[in-house]
Structures are given as C-alpha cells and as structure tokens.
Amino acid sequence: DGGITQSPKYLFRKEGQNVTLSCEQNLNHDAMYWYRQDPGQGLRLIYYSQIVNDFQKGDIAEGYSVSREKKESFPLTVTSAQKNPTAFYLCASSNGPQGVGNTIYFGEGSWLTVV
Amino acid sequence: LAKTTQPISMDSYEGQEVNITCSHNNIATNDYITWYQQFPSQGPRFIIQGYKTKVTNEVASLFIPADRKSSTLSLPRVSLSDTAVYYCLVGSISFGTGRRALTFGSGTRLQVQP
Numbered sequence: 001d002g003g004i005t006q007s008p009k010y011l012f013r014k015e016g017q018n019v020t021l022s023c024e025q026n027l028n029h030d031a032m033y034w035y036r037q038d039p040g041q042g043l044r045l046i047y048y049s050q051i052v053n054d055f056q057k058g059d060i061a062e063g064y065s066v067s068r069e070k071k072e073s074f075p076l077t078v079t080s081a082q083k084n085p086t087a088f089y090l091c092a093s094s095n096g097p098q099g100v101g102n103t104i105y106f107g108e109g110s111w112l113t114v115v
Numbered sequence: 116l117a118k119t120t121q122p123i124s125m126d127s128y129e130g131q132e133v134n135i136t137c138s139h140n141n142i143a144t145n146d147y148i149t150w151y152q153q154f155p156s157q158g159p160r161f162i163i164q165g166y167k168t169k170v171t172n173e174v175a176s177l178f179i180p181a182d183r184k185s186s187t188l189s190l191p192r193v194s195l196s197d198t199a200v201y202y203c204l205v206g207s208i209s210f211g212t213g214r215r216a217l218t219f220g221s222g223t224r225l226q227v228q229p
Binding site: 035108 | 149164202219220222
C-alpha cells in the first residue's frame, strides 16, 4: 500500500539524549514535512524539504535537525537542545514542491516522551 | 502567510448537518483552502479542497464566497464517528518564492452526541 510510515509509534527519551524519528514514504512525493503537535493544540511546522539534499526551517526548528539524503526518507532528530520535546510528531509529504492545490498526506505520528 | 480563525469547539447530534466556518482575511491569490480531519493520536486526513465557489465530494461540501475571506465546511448528517478535530488550512506550496509551507491553526473540536 502507498503511504507514509513513521516509526516508532512510541518513544521514550532520557534527559540529554538525542533521538531520531523515522519517516518513509512510497508516494514518490518531492516535498516532505515534520510537524509537532502538543496535546489539544494545532500543528506547528518544524522543518520541510522541497527536494533531495535540501531542507528549510519551519516555525520551531530550534533543537531539531533533519536530513534528506533520499527522496523517500526524511528522518527527524530531536536533540538535547530541545528543552521540551514531549509531543506528538507528524511526518507528511505532498506531491509537488511548486504550484497550488497540492494535498498534504500524513503519517500516523510518533509519540515522544521525556523521562 | 494566511492566518486562519475557527471556532474552538462545536456540538451536534447524530443526523444533523454541521457547518464549520473558517476566517482567512489575508488569503493570497494563489492560496487554496483545504480541510482536514484528525482523530486522537492519528495523522490528519484530507477531507476536501477548493479555490472558489462550491466543491462537493462524497463526504462533505465546501462553500467559498466570492471574496474568499472565509470558507465553510459542511458535513451532512453527522454520525458519532465524525467526532474529531477539523482543521482549515490556507496556503500554497511555493518553495521557489521562499514562501513557507502550509501552517495549521488550532482547529475546531466537533463533538457529536447520540
């Protein structure tokens, strides 16, 4: 089936550790995104990538890093510099970097909890 | 970047029609309007998208007035399974101009009662 796969679904991190959330898509989409969602809140954009080997900061990029070495993969690393990382993380992709009317497709999300 | 305003919550009963309005006063010429549905601990799911006038699909209708400064999502005959958060999203993906990607608002929490 085509879609976006995020792993793991649940992840626990100790203070001071870096963790990486995986995101893979087989939709052949050029653009990929990472959003953060806190309980009861909307989605906030962390990073996005228009094309392989290119990515841009979103609204809340501090304490996060990404890479886009392959079209289908866009992993997110939550570093120790992110002071409040406990949240629901959503990966998404869209079928074109340019133009209007493109739809964003989301993965099922990953819960990160700092213990 | 277009900012959206939606009601925080709405209540309805099964079988009723629900209309959720979103305000987007500074919508740009190239911006489309898209609505998503989200259940707890799941990714948002696309419902409908439009640019102007009216769009209808198998699950909803989207009404957009001529000035495009607002839009209304209409859900006919809701059921308990329609209880979810609904997001109005306005924007276009124009990375080449340096414009940032789509940004979501806080959404409308719809509660459907039996």
